[in-house]
Amino acid sequence: MGSEFVQFSLTPMLIGILASIACALPGNFLILRKQALIGDAISHVVLPGIVVAFLLTGVVSALPMLLGAAGAAVVAVILIEAIKRLGKIEPGAAMGVTFTTLFAAGVLLLEQTDTSSVHLDVEHALMGNLESLIWFQARDGWASLIDPVALAALPPELGRIALVCALVVALTLVFWRWLKISTFDEGFADALGLPTGAIGFGLVITAAIAAVAAFDAVGSIIVIAMFICPPAAARLMTNSLERQIWWSVAFAVLSAVLGYVFAGYGPLWIGAQHAVSAAGMIATVSGLILGLTCLFGPHRSRIGVGKETAT
Amino acid sequence: MNPFLDALALNAGYNAALVGIGAAMLGFAAGAAGTFLFLRKRALVSDAVAHATLPGVGLAFILMVALGGDGRNLIGLLLGSAATAGIGLLLVEWIARRTRLSEDAAIGAVLSVFFGFGIVLLTVVQTMSAGRQAGLEGFLLGSTAGMLFQDAVVIAVGGALAVFATWLLRRPMTLVAFDPDYAAALGYNVRRIDLAMMGLVMAVTVIGLKLVGLILIVAMLIIPPVTARFWTESSAYVIWYAGLIGGVSGYVGAALSTTAPAMPTGPIIVLVAASLFLMSLFVAPARGVAAAVIRHRRFQRRVHRRQGLLALSRAEPIHDDFTLRVLRGEGLIRPDGVATANGRALAAKTARDEHRWDIAREIHQDAGLTGRYDGLTPIEQVFTPDEIAEFDRRIGGPRALGSSLGGTA
Numbered sequence: 001m002g003s004e005f006v007q008f009s010l011t012p013m014l015i016g017i018l019a020s021i022a023c024a025l026p027g028n029f030l031i032l033r034k035q036a037l038i039g040d041a042i043s044h045v046v047l048p049g050i051v052v053a054f055l056l057t058g059v060v061s062a063l064p065m066l067l068g069a070a071g072a073a074v075v076a077v078i079l080i081e082a083i084k085r086l087g088k089i090e091p092g093a094a095m096g097v098t099f100t101t102l103f104a105a106g107v108l109l110l111e112q113t114d115t116s117s118v119h120l121d122v123e124h125a126l127m128g129n130l131e132s133l134i135w136f137q138a139r140d141g142w143a144s145l146i147d148p149v150a151l152a153a154l155p156p157e158l159g160r161i162a163l164v165c166a167l168v169v170a171l172t173l174v175f176w177r178w179l180k181i182s183t184f185d186e187g188f189a190d191a192l193g194l195p196t197g198a199i200g201f202g203l204v205i206t207a208a209i210a211a212v213a214a215f216d217a218v219g220s221i222i223v224i225a226m227f228i229c230p231p232a233a234a235r236l237m238t239n240s241l242e243r244q245i246w247w248s249v250a251f252a253v254l255s256a257v258l259g260y261v262f263a264g265y266g267p268l269w270i271g272a273q274h275a276v277s278a279a280g281m282i283a284t285v286s287g288l289i290l291g292l293t294c295l296f297g298p299h300r301s302r303i304g305v306g307k308e309t310a311t
Numbered sequence: 312m313n314p315f316l317d318a319l320a321l322n323a324g325y326n327a328a329l330v331g332i333g334a335a336m337l338g339f340a341a342g343a344a345g346t347f348l349f350l351r352k353r354a355l356v357s358d359a360v361a362h363a364t365l366p367g368v369g370l371a372f373i374l375m376v377a378l379g380g381d382g383r384n385l386i387g388l389l390l391g392s393a394a395t396a397g398i399g400l401l402l403v404e405w406i407a408r409r410t411r412l413s414e415d416a417a418i419g420a421v422l423s424v425f426f427g428f429g430i431v432l433l434t435v436v437q438t439m440s441a442g443r444q445a446g447l448e449g450f451l452l453g454s455t456a457g458m459l460f461q462d463a464v465v466i467a468v469g470g471a472l473a474v475f476a477t478w479l480l481r482r483p484m485t486l487v488a489f490d491p492d493y494a495a496a497l498g499y500n501v502r503r504i505d506l507a508m509m510g511l512v513m514a515v516t517v518i519g520l521k522l523v524g525l526i527l528i529v530a531m532l533i534i535p536p537v538t539a540r541f542w543t544e545s546s547a548y549v550i551w552y553a554g555l556i557g558g559v560s561g562y563v564g565a566a567l568s569t570t571a572p573a574m575p576t577g578p579i580i581v582l583v584a585a586s587l588f589l590m591s592l593f594v595a596p597a598r599g600v601a602a603a604v605i606r607h608r609r610f611q612r613r614v615h616r617r618q619g620l621l622a623l624s625r626a627e628p629i630h631d632d633f634t635l636r637v638l639r640g641e642g643l644i645r646p647d648g649v650a651t652a653n654g655r656a657l658a659a660k661t662a663r664d665e666h667r668w669d670i671a672r673e674i675h676q677d678a679g680l681t682g683r684y685d686g687l688t689p690i691e692q693v694f695t696p697d698e699i700a701e702f703d704r705r706i707g708g709p710r711a712l713g714s715s716l717g718g719t720a
Contacts, residue, residue: 031412031413031416034413034415034416035415036413036416036419037355037415037418039419040355040358040419040422040423044526086592086600087537087541087592087598087600088598089537090352090354092352092353092354092355092415093349093352093354093355093533093536093537094537095355096354096355096357096358096529096530096534096537097530097533097534097537097585097588100526100527100529100530100533100534100581100585101530101534101581101582101585101588103526104530104577104578104581104582104585105578107452107575107577107578108574108575108578108579108582111573111574112574221423221426221427221430222427224419224422224423224426225420225423225424225427227423228416228420228423229420229423229424232412232416232420235411235412235416236411236412263431267435272435272438273438274434274435274438275434276434276435277431277433277434280426280427280428280429280430280431280433281427281431282427283423283424283426283427283428283430284427284428284431286423287420287423287424287427287428290420290424294409294410297410299411300409300411301409301410301411302410302411
């Protein structure tokens with residue numbers, strides 16, 4: 001656990017943790033508003049957004065891609081809403097139509113573009129590449145943390161995801177009361193004069209920003225898993241929203257750390273030679289945590305359903 | 312000949328013909344099987360099912376290699392994917408029923424976790440020494456390049472079975488989709504029918520894995536039923552329309568994809584289906600946007616016509632442009648705004664009908680009939696001629712009008 005850990009595992013782990021927290025926080029509200037699958041939709045439409053950004057700028061660089069992905073998320077949300085209203089179609093189907101179509105368009109664009117020279121492909125978009133985000137300059141172990149030369153060589157993804165994570169935390173804190181009231185009682189929020197429509201849209205946009213930043217670093221699987229699994233598990237642990245948030249953050253961190261460790265070191269423990277996908281493992285661990293809370297969480301049943309009838 | 316027409320006529324080579332037929336059959340089966348999921352408002356369950364096939368593919372490959380077989384045996388991989396998709400399906404159902412999490416949360420959790428685990432298994436497969444693993448990624452987005460006759464047979468047989476099962480189960484599934492409580496009261500086992508519905512979707516997903524891949528098969532299950540719903544109000548037809556739309560999308564999409572390089576079949580099929588959807592959204596009779604706009608314009612016109620006629624009957628000036636246009640268009644007023652003979656007659660009738668309604672409200676104080684008064688429904692549609700005759704008797708009957716148009720007082 002010395003310099004090698006700092007060099008190869010510290011930054012991916014931190015990025016995983018920050019990405020998980022950034023997704024889990026808005027996920028809490030999405031779950032309570034029964035919009036959990038917006039995260040799923042967003043993470044699918046990120047692909048066309050990134051491809052379009054690449055086509056427009058011709059380079060694989062972070063900022064245009066983030067903007068492209070965020071733009072695609074906004075377009076998707078508007079399209080879903082439009083299809084829902086114009087066609088009087090239920091939200092789930094409207095979402096399914098929109099994100100599969102946009103995803104298909106993204107794949108087609110990607111195939112039509114010559115991206116062989118750049119690192120842009122569907123698999124990378126899905127799985128991310130957490131393991132490659134190593135801190136190569138950290139040759140002095142923990143001492144590198146105070147070495148300005150080494151710090152300057154930190155993977156840029158770390159800075160971005162830290163920034164976005166801070167933004168999400170700040171937004172959650174600033175709009176806490178609005179979010180809470182409009183999530184639980186939209187009619188009451190309306191009566192108080194809160195802009196409920198804007199709050200809902202803002203929440204989705206925040207989720208999109210978190211998804212895009214996390215996607216940049218870790219791929220879309222973690223994004224969907226972290227939007228849903230930690231908040232859902234937290235929901236089964238408590239009846240208080242404040243505590244639910246804390247639980248979800250704890251579960252998100254736990255999934256990221258355990259998932260990374262299992263992916264990197266787990267195969268070695270059982271005698272295999274190669275590490276497995278960290279992003280996939282983090283999603284798997286978050287699912288295991290959710291499974292445990294489904295079985296044993298203190299608040300797992302619906303109110304009014306007795307233990308005997310809830311078979 | 313144009314390569315697209317060639318492909319449509321199945322003249323673009325053996326592989327292209329195989330892909331075209333396979334895609335059409337898959338599209339038909341997916342559209343038909345997805346219909347009930349959509350009607351049950353659970354369209355996105357198919358998303359969870361599709362993503363949950365991935366770990367099965369990986370597990371089946373590892374297992375078959377471990378047993379010394381060929382890891383790429385299609386039947387084996389499909390059986391594996393069906394197994395994990397089934398587990399995923401049961402988990403969605405279990406989480407939604409057993410815990411207080413809603414179904415969408417259960418869907419999202421299952422799809423992301425199974426997919427994540429599938430990716431873990433794929434990385435395991437990539438590091439295996441078997442060397443023949445290339446191509447498992449094809450299950451993500453589908454690959455038609457190496458489509459074999461055997462694959463087409465799997466799709467044909469599986470698709471036909473799925474459509475047949477959909478047809479067999481259409482009555483109980485319709486019942487459960489529209490009114491699960493009534494179905495339960497009739498003695499149907501709603502949970503089992505739900506599972507059958509999702510099982511059909513699972514079967515289609517599994518047979519479609521090879522051709523369009525697990526992410527885009529969701530589109531084949533959702534878009535055709537949503538599109539079909541625009542064209543019919545009958546649950547008996549919507550299955551076949553959805554199947555037809557899916558089949559056409561598959562066939563045309565496969566043909567299009569042969570016309571140029573770098574045109575992957577799966578996405579093209581989805582985009583063809585999506586353009587059919589978009590077209591239906593706008594031009595479908597009754598439910599389409601264009602129809603709604605026309606309906607709205609007609610309604611607006613009727614309201615303006617009535618307001619204009621009432622104003623004429625009271626000899627009030629009309630200022631609204633649209634009202635003037637409507638009245639002028641029907642020849643009820645002259646270009647200078649003075650009512651024609653026809654216009655005066657209709658205005659008088661409108662005013663008289665208003666008066667009849669007043670009387671009707673005095674006689675029928677309950678809102679049952681008079682509640683239908685909205686200013687646009689002709690009174691003749693609500694009351695019988697002898698009732699109207701009674702109203703007229705109370706009014707005193709229509710009188711010849713003098714210089715005033717005010718009329719009936």
